[in-house]
Amino acid sequence: WYQRRVREAVVSTQSTGGVSKNPCSDVYPGKSAFTEKNTQAMSSWLAKHASQIDLYLSFHSYSQLFLKPVGYDRNPPVDAAMHNAAGSAVVNAIYGTHGKVYKNIRSVELYPTSGSSQDWMYSKGVKNAYTIELRDTGRHGFQLPASQIIPTGEENVRGFLALLETL
Numbered sequence: 001w002y003q004r005r006v007r008e009a010v011v012s013t014q015s016t017g018g019v020s021k022n023p024c025s026d027v028y029p030g031k032s033a034f035t036e037k038n039t040q041a042m043s044s045w046l047a048k049h050a051s052q053i054d055l056y057l058s059f060h061s062y063s064q065l066f067l068k069p070v071g072y073d074r075n076p077p078v079d080a081a082m083h084n085a086a087g088s089a090v091v092n093a094i095y096g097t098h099g100k101v102y103k104n105i106r107s108v109e110l111y112p113t114s115g116s117s118q119d120w121m122y123s124k125g126v127k128n129a130y131t132i133e134l135r136d137t138g139r140h141g142f143q144l145p146a147s148q149i150i151p152t153g154e155e156n157v158r159g160f161l162a163l164l165e166t167l
Contacts, residue, residue, distance in 0.1 A: 019113075019114055019115060029114075029115050033115070042117075043120070046121065046124070047124060050121070050124040050125055050126055051125065053121070053126050054126070054128060054167055055126070055128045055129075055130075055163070055164070055167060056117075056118065056121040056126045056128065056129040056130070057130055057131070057132060057160070057163075058116070058117050058118050058130070058131040058132070059131075059132050059134060059156075060131060060132070060133050060134065061133065061134045061135070061141075061142055061144065062133060062134055062135060062136055062137070062138070062140075062141055062142060062144070063110075063133035063137060063138075064100060064101065064102045064103065064133060064134070064135055064136065064137050065102060065103050065105060065110065065131075065132070065133040066087045066090045066091050066102055066103070066104045066105070066130060066131075066132055066133075066159075067105060067106070067107045067110065067118065067130060067131040067132070067133065068080075068083040068084070068086075068087055068104070068105070068106045068107065068130060069083065069106070069107065069118060069119055069122040069129055069130075070106070070107065070108065070119050070122060071106075071107030071108050071110075071112060071113030071114065071116050071118070071119050072108065072112060072113065072114045072119060073108065074108055076106070077122070079127050080106075082127065082128075082166075083106075083128075083130075084104070085166055086128060086130065086163055086166045087104030087105075087130075088104055089159075089162040089163055089165065089166045090102070090104070090130075090132070090159040090160075090162055090163050091103070091104045091159070092162070093155075093158045093159045093161065093162035094155040094156065094158065094159040096158070097151075097154055097155035097158045097159075098151050098154065098155050100135065100151075100155055102132075102133075102159075107119070107131065116131065117131075118130060118131045128163075128167060130163075132156065132159070134152055134156065135148055135152045136148070
């Protein structure tokens with residue numbers, strides 16, 4: 001519930017794709033943008049400091065994906081080449097750590113979304129705004145075994161360091 005609220009309460013003005021009006025749905029965005037106290041606090045701080053932010057990362061589980069902007073438009077953004085290079089660096093570093101394959105795709109290729117924090121930050125001028133969907137690919141889903149937590153952290157730290165090198 002918390003992750004869904006944080007992700008979906010930041011409703012994009014560009015689209016309403018990927019959301020439901022059903023409050024029981026996993027993709028229900030809330031009554032309106034920024035209705036929750038946590039999203040109000042985060043969005044206020046992020047908007048105030050957006051010009052000083054060079055990189056925004058949102059970590060989710062699960063699917064082993066490096067997601068690039070934007071989720072509401074099938075047309076690639078003007079920064080697509082930079083996003084592709086960043087994603088390649090990350091997924092290659094992750095693979096080189098423990099052999100796990102993460103896909104480097106645009107969010108809209110997974111499914112249309114609106115209201116992602118990644119896209120909101122991108123709309124605020126943060127050109128490097130990404131989401132990383134951590135392990136696994138569905139076998140364990142949201143209940144990753146304890147034995148996979150440290151390797152997931154290790155590979156994503158290496159992916160993060162590779163990402164920093166592309167900035």
